[in-house]
Amino acid sequence: MTDETLNLDTLYILDHYIQKHYAHEDALLRNILTRSEAAGLRNIHLSPTQAKMLQMLVKIHGSKRILEVGSLGGYSGTWLARALPENGQLVTLEMDPLAAQVARETFQEAGLESRVQLIEGDAIQTMKGLLKQEPFDFVFIDAHKPHYPEFYEFAMRLVRPGSVIVLDNVVQHGKVLDNSLKESQYRKIRELNAFIGMDPRVEAIMVPTFTQKGLDGFLVVRVK
């Protein structure tokens, strides 16, 4: 594999290589995906390599309180909660009752119920209820893309200086790079990417991700 032979297949092979060596999925994680599929949930969870990257960020940062917007069946939530210390907490928000049910079963099966609070409902509403709680050290945003600007602004009210916010799907298979695409999921993300790059409250970097699901990216934000 060299620069000269670089193409999409090479990038998928690289993702498998990274997974094989660094992002091992145990039986419990694989079972989350089996149960999610059987329940009819969409296959839109993180890849193991993306989830491991998040897990590493949480551990390196030493986060104790994590907020996740978009639980689905609890796949990324399990990687995140496993990165927490014994007294840590993950609060995860999900509006789809079916997904919330699968995620609850996931956290129970993983023995993580004491560390995970799942709040069912529209995150635009449920985030308001979190204002009374202690600030979060780490926020992972992975829900409805046209609402990312609202999720981001609300997350900014729920964090402290030094907190980390990660937004998934900020490249959208490269479609955010094409200014002629006006659909709201591309336009809103494109505008938010530009906004965060200039936001004086934070410093940030975009990290491209190449997985089995194609080209995308994380926006990694540190609150000043």
Ligand SMILES: C[S@@+](CC[C@H](N)C(=O)[O-])C[C@H]1O[C@@H](n2cnc3c(N)ncnc32)[C@H](O)[C@@H]1O
């Ligand atoms: C991409 S999936 C999350 C995947 C999950 N983070 C993982 O990797 O395992 C997005 C989830 O966000 C949920 N969602 C979308 N908009 C939401 C909102 N406004 N409030 C709460 N959940 C929302 C969807 O129902 C869906 O389950």
